[in-house]
Amino acid sequence: MNPYSSTSADQGVNVVAQARPVAVIGAGFVGLVTTAVLAHLGRRVRCLDIDEGRIARLQMGDVPLHEPGLAKMLREEADRITYTTSPTDVGGCELAFVCVDTPPMRSGDADLSRVERAVSALPVGNAPLTLVMKSTVPVGTGARIVQMLRRRGLRGVGYVSNPEFLREGSAVADALAPHRVVIGSDGDDASDRVAALWRPLGGVEVRCDIASAEMIKLASNGFLATKISFINEIANVCDAVGADVEVVARGMGLDPRIGLSFLHAGIGFGGSCFPKDVVALKQLAGNSGYHFQLLASVLEVNELQKRRVISILEDRLGSLDGLRIALLGLAFKRDTDDTRESASLVLAERLVSKGARVVAFDPVVSESPGLGRVSIKIAETLGEALDGADAAVIATDWPEFVQLSDASMARRMARPLVVDGRNLLDPVVAAEAGIEWVGIGRPSMIPVTNSSVVARGR
Ligand code: UDX
Numbered sequence: 001m002n003p004y005s006s007t008s009a010d011q012g013v014n015v016v017a018q019a020r021p022v023a024v025i026g027a028g029f030v031g032l033v034t035t036a037v038l039a040h041l042g043r044r045v046r047c048l049d050i051d052e053g054r055i056a057r058l059q060m061g062d063v064p065l066h067e068p069g070l071a072k073m074l075r076e077e078a079d080r081i082t083y084t085t086s087p088t089d090v091g092g093c094e095l096a097f098v099c100v101d102t103p104p105m106r107s108g109d110a111d112l113s114r115v116e117r118a119v120s121a122l123p124v125g126n127a128p129l130t131l132v133m134k135s136t137v138p139v140g141t142g143a144r145i146v147q148m149l150r151r152r153g154l155r156g157v158g159y160v161s162n163p164e165f166l167r168e169g170s171a172v173a174d175a176l177a178p179h180r181v182v183i184g185s186d187g188d189d190a191s192d193r194v195a196a197l198w199r200p201l202g203g204v205e206v207r208c209d210i211a212s213a214e215m216i217k218l219a220s221n222g223f224l225a226t227k228i229s230f231i232n233e234i235a236n237v238c239d240a241v242g243a244d245v246e247v248v249a250r251g252m253g254l255d256p257r258i259g260l261s262f263l264h265a266g267i268g269f270g271g272s273c274f275p276k277d278v279v280a281l282k283q284l285a286g287n288s289g290y291h292f293q294l295l296a297s298v299l300e301v302n303e304l305q306k307r308r309v310i311s312i313l314e315d316r317l318g319s320l321d322g323l324r325i326a327l328l329g330l331a332f333k334r335d336t337d338d339t340r341e342s343a344s345l346v347l348a349e350r351l352v353s354k355g356a357r358v359v360a361f362d363p364v365v366s367e368s369p370g371l372g373r374v375s376i377k378i379a380e381t382l383g384e385a386l387d388g389a390d391a392a393v394i395a396t397d398w399p400e401f402v403q404l405s406d407a408s409m410a411r412r413m414a415r416p417l418v419v420d421g422r423n424l425l426d427p428v429v430a431a432e433a434g435i436e437w438v439g440i441g442r443p444s445m446i447p448v449t450n451s452s453v454v455a456r457g458r
Helices: 011-018 029-040 052-059 070-076 113-120 141-151 171-176 190-201 210-241 245-253 274-287 293-317 343-353 369-373 382-386 399-405 427-432
Strands: 022-025 045-048 081-084 095-098 129-133 157-161 180-185 204-208 324-328 357-361 391-394 417-420 436-438 444-447 453-456
Touching (some): 029 045, 029 070, 029 095, 052 081, 095 113, 129 190, 141 210, 180 190, 274 293, 343 369, 357 382, 382 399, 391 399, 427 436, 436 444
Parallel strands (some): 095 129, 324 357, 324 391
Antiparallel strands (some): 157 180
């Protein structure tokens, strides 16, 4: 698949081996996946971060985040990778990939200070360098950075926008098989070098101007978030009218114009991208004098969706004061230890403010910066979280939680009520195990005999 990973002495190997190194600025999730894949393509990579502790850990072979396949690939390609905190190491590189985060500020605008710091720290050298922007930035940022480079007199530095579309949890696989490679530039030959670099991985090339490339990333995430809020609202209507959102989503999604993906109803989207990028796109439109009404609703629906779990619990249990609730999952989705904007943290806070005693369990998260504010207990096993619980809430779609359909698990609870915020369990199997299961937009099932169940509306 990848011609450069071949050990045969073909021409591609020689060309790549002789190429100047590339730099990756930012050793977070995007930066480390980019580092691993560039090294896999045969390039020498200098991975730079200002966090000395993080770089020290990486130098010792310790990858500071949970991403399937990443540690293995970094280990396999270690000979080609150097971790550094020194911006001077960018000197002599052919390309510098900017992979720093751009969190939202209180105003809703993206905080570009880390991007700007990376640009300001670029060494002034003679060798031509191309800055490749992977971080998600507001439209117009590329033009601003080009101005910054001119002001610093860095005329030999080119600029290319090359947004990433990686999903946490499957980022390595996504990076190795991109659907499309978006390359925005002012039309200089730097964009050809970036295109050539990624070409062995395949994917349709989309060559365009910088502003359009920036917009493709924001619009893609805005659209996917809209799909999720749409299906969540359909789920809420399904609850009211007795339809099953899983069946509805499949029936809709088989139309290729709609598609099956991103129609999974639940308690809303989280993570480091969707919430931030939807706000950024709405803000960008607002700053340009346009009120993006649809995105305002997408965000509002998402906030309300997280809180639906509370009303379901109160409908069933009355006051939550003093009740023990097992909160299953802290990560914003399966296969990651990322808790940024996780619906689970919002739920933890709401439950605690209602007086509930929350015992959380996550297969990979045992602490999170967001948890410091709320007083909850973290259990070491799923069973420990369920012991004596008045209800369990599935907040993350970890496959491990399917074990909840096992009757022995249900017996550990004081009341076997499971609010399945990710529609993870099979309602029939759960009912057969004696669980009082409530999903999002799906009819609950009640056991009739040992072997049969019937649907019951909410
Ligand atoms: C997303 C984009 O998919 C990726 O292209 C971009 O580069 C970064 O943002 P990520 O944040 O890793 O990736 O997660 P994703 O798998 O897209 O899920 C985002 C959130 O939406 C999660 O909280 C997930 O649980 C939720 N989701 C997703 C749903 O609720 N329903 C769905 O059908 C799909």
